[in-house]
Amino acid sequence: MHILSIHNNYQIRGGEDESRESEERLLREMGHQVDAYEEHNDRVAEQGGAQLALRTVWSREAHQTVKQQLRKSTYDVVHVQNFFPLISPSVYYAAKAEKVPVVQTLRNYRLLCPNALFFRDGHVCEDCLGKFFPYPGVLHSCYRGNRAASGATATMLTVHRAKGTWTNMVDAYIALTEFARQKFIEGGIPAEKIVVKPNFIHPHPSPGEGRGGYALYVGRLSMEKGLDTLLAAWENHRTQMPLKIVGDGPLAPQVAEITKRLPQVEWLGRKPMTEVHVLMGEAMALIFPSKWYETFGRVAVEAFAKGTPVIAAHIGAIAELVDHSRTGLHFCPGDSVDLAAQVEWLLAHPKELAQMRREARAEFEAKYTAQQNYQKLIEIYELVSQ
Numbered sequence: 001m002h003i004l005s006i007h008n009n010y011q012i013r014g015g016e017d018e019s020r021e022s023e024e025r026l027l028r029e030m031g032h033q034v035d036a037y038e039e040h041n042d043r044v045a046e047q048g049g050a051q052l053a054l055r056t057v058w059s060r061e062a063h064q065t066v067k068q069q070l071r072k073s074t075y076d077v078v079h080v081q082n083f084f085p086l087i088s089p090s091v092y093y094a095a096k097a098e099k100v101p102v103v104q105t106l107r108n109y110r111l112l113c114p115n116a117l118f119f120r121d122g123h124v125c126e127d128c129l130g131k132f133f134p135y136p137g138v139l140h141s142c143y144r145g146n147r148a149a150s151g152a153t154a155t156m157l158t159v160h161r162a163k164g165t166w167t168n169m170v171d172a173y174i175a176l177t178e179f180a181r182q183k184f185i186e187g188g189i190p191a192e193k194i195v196v197k198p199n200f201i202h203p204h205p206s207p208g209e210g211r212g213g214y215a216l217y218v219g220r221l222s223m224e225k226g227l228d229t230l231l232a233a234w235e236n237h238r239t240q241m242p243l244k245i246v247g248d249g250p251l252a253p254q255v256a257e258i259t260k261r262l263p264q265v266e267w268l269g270r271k272p273m274t275e276v277h278v279l280m281g282e283a284m285a286l287i288f289p290s291k292w293y294e295t296f297g298r299v300a301v302e303a304f305a306k307g308t309p310v311i312a313a314h315i316g317a318i319a320e321l322v323d324h325s326r327t328g329l330h331f332c333p334g335d336s337v338d339l340a341a342q343v344e345w346l347l348a349h350p351k352e353l354a355q356m357r358r359e360a361r362a363e364f365e366a367k368y369t370a371q372q373n374y375q376k377l378i379e380i381y382e383l384v385s386q
Contacts, residue, residue: 001381002033004069004100006091007081009040014220015298016107019199020081023377026202026370037066039086047086053152056085057159063090070098077381080104080170084116085153089160092169101171101384106180106194108295111166112187114153115142119224119292123334124315129187133158161188171384176296177317183293195380199296202370207307207361208281210353214242215311215343216283218276218299221249226289226313231258232336234265239340241347243287244279246271281306284353285346288312288322291333297321300328304364309356311342325352327360 007020024034039062047055055061066078078095080087080102095102108116113128114137120127121140128134128142134154137143143150160166166189173194175181185191221227228251233239235258242264245255255267271279280286286303293316300310300321310328312318322328329346331338346353 001027001076001378001385002074003027003035003381004066004075004078004095005034005036005081006066006078006083006087007036007038008084008087009038009082011041011044015199015296016082019107019296019298020105022200022202023373026200026374027377030374035069037062037069037087037091041086043086049148052085053148053155056088056152057156058090059086059088060090062087063094066091066094067097070095070100075100076385078102079381082107084110084156088156089165089169092165096169102169103172103174103380103384104170105174105176106184106295107176109180109183109187109293111157111189112184113137113142114150114157115144117224117292118183122223122291124292128154129183132161172380174380177320179293179317179320180295195376197373197376197380198368199298199301200368200370200373201298201302201305201364202373204305204364204369205277205281205302207305207357208278208283210282210284210308210357212279212282212284214244214283215285215287216244216246216279216303216308217287217289218246218280218302221245221247221251221255223251224290224292225249226291226334227251227255229289229291229313229334229336229339230287231255231265233339233343234258234262237337237340239343240264241284241343242266244268244283246276246279277302277306280308283308285328285343286310287339287343288318289331289333289339290315290318292316294318301364301368304360304368307357307361309346309353309360311339311346323359323363325356327356327363 027034110116127136138150138154141147141150143153174197181194245267259265259267280303297318310322312322313333314330315333324330329342331342
């Protein structure tokens with residue numbers, strides 16, 4: 001097949017960028033031709049406020065570029081990974097004008113929530129869910145703490161709801177979990193257009209030994225990721241297991257500070273994925289303390305690939321990924337006491353931990369390999385191309 005992949009890259013590389021690249025790489029390995037149209041958020045600084053607001057709603061540049069690209073050759077599908085903020089939904093219309101079907105992967109909640117997270121002031125917030133104009137997101141300056149930018153995002157959502165863009169211009173949506181699918185249905189996306197296809201790891205690493213005796217956190221150091229819960233579990237409840245933290249973000253100063261007080265907590269900063277996978281394989285458990293409705297949980301699946309169980313907050317998609325007492329443990333989101341209790345339980349039950357390691361790897365092999373994912377993706381492409 002001939003595929004045009006469209007993606008607006010983030011300034012700080014994350015799971016969305018990694019997953020999109022993995023998908024493109026896999027398709028090419030399987031013999032398909034994948035062309036890419038990309039923007040990068042480093043260009044946001046070049047845009048004036050009014051110009052960026054208009055471009056967020058409708059990018060003439062992206063519309064024209066995609067239309068010209070589609071006229072150069074015969075394409076089977078346009079796969080939009082992320083259009084915000086520089087590409088805009090105008091690319092759907094370019095594809096439709098050239099009679100090329102459109103697939104959109106739903107890697108965050110941008111179509112329903114101005115900040116894409118359903119998270120505000122340290123807690124889950126669904127105030128904009130189902131509203132034609134998501135005015136609470138503007139009132140609370142939910143996008144980047146900026147009311148004007150939040151207004152531009154809310155305007156984009158409202159304009160395209162009014163135009164019927166989400167209903168009529170996209171042939172299929174890919175949700176990463178059933179939890180996320182249900183949220184988008186609540187938000188008005190047609191249920192019959194949303195297919196669940198998880199992310200995958202390719203090439204996948206071999207299982208580790210789990211002999212390091214430590215817990216591991218990998219990800220952005222931010223409030224919505226539950227870093228305050230994680231740090232409190234170790235500082236306030238005398239959690240005995242050593243903790244290694246990989247990543248960077250706005251809560252980095254707090255992480256650095258706690259490492260000075262607690263010798264069992266070590267901050268490693270950012271690490272390449274090869275090193276992260278080694279750390280995962282030797283960890284006793286991966287901690288996934290998110291407070292927001294994750295659409296997936298890529299690091300959890302990477303831990304499964306290494307045979308490492310996950311102690312996860314029982315919220316959103318991550319609660320769906322982790323099977324309590326089989327591939328890991330759940331704890332009440334935001335509850336550092338419960339998190340500490342689950343860590344201590346794992347320390348006290350080595351036989352159950354060994355069984356969880358086997359189950360975690362089996363879960364990965366059953367659901368998250370490249371081959372299974374490839375077959376599902378091609379089925380989606382063929383469905384919209386009929």
